[in-house]
Amino acid sequence: MAGRELVVLGTASQAPTRTRNHNGYLLRWDGRGFLFDPGEGTQRQMLLAGVPSSAVHRVLVSHFHGDHCLGLPGVVQRMSLDGVAHPVVAHYPASGQVFFDRLRHASVFADLVDVREGPVHGDGVLAQDPAGTIEARRLEHPVPSFGYRLVEPDGRRMLPDRLAAAGVAGPDVGRLQREGAVRVGETTVRLEDVSAPRPGQRFAFVMDTRLCDGVAALAERADLLVVESTFLDGDAALAHRYGHLTARQAARVAAQAGVRRLVLTHFSQRYDDPRRFEDEARSEYGGDLVVAADLQRVPVPPRAVGEHGRGG
Template sequence: MRWVSSRELVVFGTASQAPTRYRNHNGYLLRWDGMGLLFDPGEGTQRQMVLAGVGAHDVHHICVSHFHGDHCLGLPGVVQRLSLDRVPHPVYAHYPATGAEFFRRLRYAAEFHETADLRERPVDGDGTVASGAFGVLEARRLDHRIDSFGYRLVEPDGRRMLPDRLADLGISGPDVGRLQRAGELTVAERRVTLAEVSAPRPGQRFAFVLDTRLCDAVFALADGADLLVIESTFLERDAALATEYGHLTAAQAARVAAESGVRTLVLTHFSQRYRDPAEFHDEAAAHFHGHIFVAADLTRIPFPPRLGSSGA
């Protein structure tokens, strides 16, 4: 099965350190219009991609938060699949620069005929790691036991055309495009500006935050996110363990979402010590009143519609 919407999150795995019978190691693909960003491909990701109907051609960026095995041991299979399937476009790999040797070992873990154009872009600090028509992909250093980075995709702001206003002024067809490109148009000897027939359209935001204690970077990444994927390895009753091992609780993740103006919260990276996923939802719901998803393997989470659009 192929993607059915232009923006969505495809979940390949949701376990933490050890996979379980029901949860694979990490793996998440954000479909962003015609681009795919693969985050933290843990062991088994290639298989999960097949089960989810996602192909190697769908991957344009690979973003690794850090080099603990549950976040990167799927890289050899994914990298080799890019060449096996002869992916025609460049694929950019973003990962902590201090783990460059780990990435090289994973990239060349076994012999294969390399044909794919995989371009490494190590991350050595906070800032922009990629940009284009899609917007800006940013990274920020988190607080874990080893170097770890969170990622955030920010779409540029734009404008939404107002059909009723266009009709009132007699603007239609190719003239709409001319007005958008030039910013103004003369219609029946009247100068019409783009601002008269459109409204601001805030760009959408996505954030990915795994394996960290609470820190300023978590809030900076989550700020204004339409969809936040964030770890909730522990429940609040085990908050001391979360701090010790460099993780968050479901309650902490929810408080981040509430304080940062997040619209949709996706909890993931669950410790195998917990048996009932509903506990994570209930704990988060006490602090955050937006949409909450307790991520499950091989599920698809639609990106929220734009604010002000139908269904928002």
């Protein structure tokens, strides 16, 4: 499916490395752009990735540790410089309002962009976007943190052979989709007669957290899951102490949740071989696995209809 991809802008955790910038992830979804956790340097990473500031329609911050938010001032100021005409909605933990205010107005600039605040107070639906429903779930971290999910509504896929057999063509196809039925001669053709269910796709974003109910809820049946895997299993005690996941834990959640494509990211600088994350995750997850690298592009998997109407 054209137009749906994740642009990875940064994959480091607390400290960047020579090859990994601080966090930053842009989800492109049919002309809509969702920028998650813009860490320090995000504006430059967007330039290197060929992503204009006008591509962003919503900014979603999981929490206010610096590696997840210190790039916000540069991104907002670049939007003003570029004359971004559409409004940009920012979602972030409501308890961190003071930090958002400081980041939003971190320095003097010609403030021309229309940034609309959407603080997150708890679990539930945040907004209805043209791309789908945006939801939030609480995570477990030393500071208030939320994960996010985009859920596309279910629809129907038109079947050309059945349309032809029913004599539905031209503008009547669009009318059938809008109204649910059309008259063809003396016959009423219903939408369900000439179409098949088309399940909506799901994207989930899970950053700094221990294992908790929110992780599983966000990951459930995701077509694409972006999840932190800061530590390897040998450091599981450290992961729990500091409120993080291991690669093994993230992969196990993905397997249990039926995730179709798993993207691991947010790697501690203590590890210098990304293959170790892949090897560990493979012991739990047999699906499509990506160990993210800076400036990588990861497509959302094409729709695949399985026994229960969702991708396998």
